[in-house]
Amino acid sequence: MKEKQRNLQLYIPVYSIAISIYIFAGIIKPIFFTWNNNVNLFTRVTPLIFAGMAQTFVILTGGIDLSIGSIIGLTSVLAVSLPFIDKPLNIVMWIFIPPLVGLSMGLINGLIISKGRFPPLIVTLATGAIFQGIALFIMPTPGGKVSLSIARIVTGTMLKIPNPLIIFLVFSYIFHLILRRTEFGRSIYAIGGNEAIAHESGILCSKIKIWAYGVSGLLGAFAGMFISIWIVSADPLIGEPYIMNSIAVAILSGTALSGGKGGVTGIIGGAYIYLLINNILNLLGISTFYQFIVKGLILILALTISSSGIIFNIRSILRRLFFLKTKSIEKMGE
Amino acid sequence: MVKTISTMTPLLRMNEIVKSFPGTLAVNKANFVCNKGEIHALIGENGAGKSTLMKLLAGIYMPDRGEIFIKGEEKIFRNYSEAKKAGIGIIYQELSLFPELSIAENVYMGIWLKKKRLINWDEISNRSKIILNKIGINIDPDELVSSLPMALRQMVEIAKVLTQNPEIIVFDEPTAPLSRKEVVKLFKILKDLKQKGKGIIFISHRLKEVLEISDVITIMKDGKEVITENASYFDEDKIISYMVGRKFTEIFPEKAKIIKEEEEIFSFQGILKKYQKKIVFSVSRGEILGVGGLQGQGQIDVLNSIFGLGGCKDAKIKIFDKEIKVKSIFQAIKAGISLIPENRNEESIFLILSILENIAAPTIDKRQTLGLIQKQVENKIIKGVVGKLSIRMTSVDQIAQSLSGGNLQKLAIGKWLISEPKVIIMIEPTKGVDVATKQQIYRFIREFTENGIAVIIYTSDMLELIGECDRVLIMNYGFLTANLKKNEITEENIMKASVSDINLLETEMK
Numbered sequence: 001m002k003e004k005q006r007n008l009q010l011y012i013p014v015y016s017i018a019i020s021i022y023i024f025a026g027i028i029k030p031i032f033f034t035w036n037n038n039v040n041l042f043t044r045v046t047p048l049i050f051a052g053m054a055q056t057f058v059i060l061t062g063g064i065d066l067s068i069g070s071i072i073g074l075t076s077v078l079a080v081s082l083p084f085i086d087k088p089l090n091i092v093m094w095i096f097i098p099p100l101v102g103l104s105m106g107l108i109n110g111l112i113i114s115k116g117r118f119p120p121l122i123v124t125l126a127t128g129a130i131f132q133g134i135a136l137f138i139m140p141t142p143g144g145k146v147s148l149s150i151a152r153i154v155t156g157t158m159l160k161i162p163n164p165l166i167i168f169l170v171f172s173y174i175f176h177l178i179l180r181r182t183e184f185g186r187s188i189y190a191i192g193g194n195e196a197i198a199h200e201s202g203i204l205c206s207k208i209k210i211w212a213y214g215v216s217g218l219l220g221a222f223a224g225m226f227i228s229i230w231i232v233s234a235d236p237l238i239g240e241p242y243i244m245n246s247i248a249v250a251i252l253s254g255t256a257l258s259g260g261k262g263g264v265t266g267i268i269g270g271a272y273i274y275l276l277i278n279n280i281l282n283l284l285g286i287s288t289f290y291q292f293i294v295k296g297l298i299l300i301l302a303l304t305i306s307s308s309g310i311i312f313n314i315r316s317i318l319r320r321l322f323f324l325k326t327k328s329i330e331k332m333g334e
Numbered sequence: 335m336v337k338t339i340s341t342m343t344p345l346l347r348m349n350e351i352v353k354s355f356p357g358t359l360a361v362n363k364a365n366f367v368c369n370k371g372e373i374h375a376l377i378g379e380n381g382a383g384k385s386t387l388m389k390l391l392a393g394i395y396m397p398d399r400g401e402i403f404i405k406g407e408e409k410i411f412r413n414y415s416e417a418k419k420a421g422i423g424i425i426y427q428e429l430s431l432f433p434e435l436s437i438a439e440n441v442y443m444g445i446w447l448k449k450k451r452l453i454n455w456d457e458i459s460n461r462s463k464i465i466l467n468k469i470g471i472n473i474d475p476d477e478l479v480s481s482l483p484m485a486l487r488q489m490v491e492i493a494k495v496l497t498q499n500p501e502i503i504v505f506d507e508p509t510a511p512l513s514r515k516e517v518v519k520l521f522k523i524l525k526d527l528k529q530k531g532k533g534i535i536f537i538s539h540r541l542k543e544v545l546e547i548s549d550v551i552t553i554m555k556d557g558k559e560v561i562t563e564n565a566s567y568f569d570e571d572k573i574i575s576y577m578v579g580r581k582f583t584e585i586f587p588e589k590a591k592i593i594k595e596e597e598e599i600f601s602f603q604g605i606l607k608k609y610q611k612k613i614v615f616s617v618s619r620g621e622i623l624g625v626g627g628l629q630g631q632g633q634i635d636v637l638n639s640i641f642g643l644g645g646c647k648d649a650k651i652k653i654f655d656k657e658i659k660v661k662s663i664f665q666a667i668k669a670g671i672s673l674i675p676e677n678r679n680e681e682s683i684f685l686i687l688s689i690l691e692n693i694a695a696p697t698i699d700k701r702q703t704l705g706l707i708q709k710q711v712e713n714k715i716i717k718g719v720v721g722k723l724s725i726r727m728t729s730v731d732q733i734a735q736s737l738s739g740g741n742l743q744k745l746a747i748g749k750w751l752i753s754e755p756k757v758i759i760m761i762e763p764t765k766g767v768d769v770a771t772k773q774q775i776y777r778f779i780r781e782f783t784e785n786g787i788a789v790i791i792y793t794s795d796m797l798e799l800i801g802e803c804d805r806v807l808i809m810n811y812g813f814l815t816a817n818l819k820k821n822e823i824t825e826e827n828i829m830k831a832s833v834s835d836i837n838l839l840e841t842e843m844k
Contacts, residue, residue, distance in 0.1 A: 002436070002474065002476045002477055002478065003435070003436045003476060003478055004476070006478060177452070180453075181452040181453045181455075182451075182452060182453065183446050183448070183453065186439065186446060186453065189432075189434075189435060190432060190435075190443060190444075193432040193433075193434055193435065194430075194432060197430045197431075197432065197443075198443075200414050200415070200430060201430075201443040201444035202415055202444040202445075203444055260432070260434050260435075261434045
């Protein structure tokens with residue numbers, strides 16, 4: 001099996017499930033197919049995609065980032081605490097300060113984890129608490145304002161194409177490229193696959209790991225900034241649900257929790273599956289309590305599928321549909 | 335001793351190398367020379383120091399003493415990367431591949447070729463194809479390694495090593511997982527590399543293959559080379575006679591006087607999953623059964639499956655003529671089977687708990703009333719066990735971590751004493767243990783059998799098989815190749831059965 005074929009086997013199910021859920025939602029409520037609703041979905045899926053990609057980078061190294069929620073919270077707070085009058089300097093500050101803070105928070109995570117050789121689970125749990133404390137210190141209650149011109153650019157449309165759509169398409173392509181075509185990206189896969197062999201192959205494991213957490217923090221900052229623009233204010237605790245959301249999206253999009261396998265190619269599908277299920281529950285008027293239960297169940301289901309291969313039957317059907325010829329390489333090529 | 339007549343400086347010269355590990359002297363003043371364009375076989379029994387010597391060459395260990403010269407230049411390797419830079423490539427038995435990545439990426443792992451700062455996959459794919467073609471295999475380099483059979487994975491590993499263009503290539507038992515046809519293919523590669531002037535070190539236990547491929551043979555024993563000669567000087571019997579013949583020290587108790595062969599207190603029957611071979615054996619009352627052979631021939635799988643850890647299918651276990659189902663460790667313990675694993679620090683001792691807690695652990699449910707552990711009863715029983723084992727300690731509350739290797743091993747044995755087992759399986763019972771403790775452990779083992787317990791020992795130490803066991807089974811490639819009794823238990827017989835030719839076996843057994 002080739003890498004491409006494996007990836008198709010991973011991503012075709014992800015996207016076909018996403019599309020079927022979309023169609024199912026449209027059948028229940030035809031309003032789902034309207035353009036306005038779709039524009040709304042583009043906006044709501046974007047932070048999920050960013051958070052999912054943030055988590056994917058870390059999970060691919062074999063780690064996990066529980067501080068992502070606090071990074072989102074802190075960066076969104078920062079984004080609305082900056083001066084919001086439309087001046088060039090203010091806009092430059094808005095564009096650069098939150099990502100830099102997010103990046104450095106991620107780098108701190110990575111430094112502690114790789115230099116101290118501590119388990120990522122506990123380190124990011126602890127740093128998450130610290131980051132959240134800082135966010136609450138800066139802004140104890142929800143509020144704040146953002147520059148209207150930025151808001152207009154980010155959530156507006158360009159040539160009738162909604163900008164969030166462009167944003168998430170461009171960014172997921174860029175990060176796909178980073179994972180697929182750069183030394184940094186491939187090193188992440190090697191480390192997640194087997195750190196000892198990666199080290200032996202001359203990969204600077206601790207450096208790469210630190211930067212993987214750094215990129216994760218940066219992506220978390222993008223999610224935080226986007227959220228603050230979308231709701232035109234900030235809430236220091238707004239990131240909290242994204243801890244679970246990001247892990248669920250990463251796993252739904254085909255990344256193995258053990259590391260070294262997966263990527264961001266399926267991220268849009270994974271994020272859509274997660275978002276649409278939530279939406280359907282809302283549309284059906286199901287109480288928030290049950291929604292939590294359903295979210296938890298989805299995560300466990302996704303985990304079972306990704307680790308035990310229940311999906312195998314679906315896969316083999318799809319394989320029969322798409323790859324009729326299976327090459328036999330059992331025998332040595334003569 | 336070094337005989338290769340050559341006017342050139344040798345490609346590799348290892349001089350008076352010494353390496354010791356706690357408790358053992360793994361390499362003792364060993365010399366080794368490998369020339370350009372030479373296939374040099376390195377052979378010896380388990381623990382003779384071959385692998386350690388090669389790990390010293392690769393920089394995985396640092397020698398305590400001695401020098402390594404590459405092309406006459408002295409080198410010190412602190413890690414594998416440094417050795418690689420000096421032109422050393424090693425192909426291990428346990429491959430260092432990433433199964434979830436493509437062949438091409440594995441071959442070029444760490445040396446990504448780039449175009450405009452992005453990785454150029456086409457170039458990597460093409461170049462790996464060229465390298466793979468060079469060693470005579472024709473596979474699509476974009477395939478994932480996980481979809482390849484074992485033999486092809488090894489070829490990928492070879493290709494990976496070749497990208498670094500090494501001068502000296504070490505093959506550590508490369509033929510073990512290969513079929514005859516694949517071995518022929520591998521040998522073609524070896525000969526090709528030899529013609530290109532590389533120095534090839536070939537470690538193998540399969541003497542037929544060694545004689546077939548190598549130019550020079552070095553035999554190691556007890557951490558030292560015994561002889562280095564041209565391959566034409568040797569035949570199979572000659573090699574075996576050089577490999578064996580170690581000094582025999584009297585540390586073993588007397589062998590069993592009475593073995594009631596008709597009274598089988600334990601019997602096993604099952605099909606080894608890895609090799610699909612049927613294994614049948616039994617233990618009679620009063621005898622110690624030894625299981626030997628080269629490492630990794632399926633012995634551990636068989637013993638594990640007795641303890642409910644899998645490895646064999648359709649396993650039928652009988653203890654005292656009663657058939658017993660063992661699907662889990664819990665069932666095994668309940669049926670009176672206990673296993674003392676090789677890796678005591680990780681698998682059998684709770685290092686941070688006290689001696690008392692360690693010994694009490696497996697039988698903790700036996701001393702409870704109303705769900706509470708009867709501490710006084712426990713104390714009394716455990717003090718009895720500790721006394722019997724003569725574990726050196728300050729009190730039973732001492733933390734296990736602070737004990738020496740020998741005492742830890744006694745603890746691992748003691749754990750099972752109070753559970754009154756019917757069958758005890760020991761894997762490498764005296765590994766890393768000093769001589770005095772060894773003597774004690776051998777005595778305990780003998781006592782077990784005298785009390786009617788069936789004892790099965792797996793050991794790679796030949797002296798142990800000869801000195802301690804009443805009967806020895808040898809496994810090779812999943813076959814039971816020998817069942818040696820009393821006087822038949824000699825180094826020659828054990829060695830012969832261990833290295834017997836697979837193809838012969840295949841035809842004989844069919």
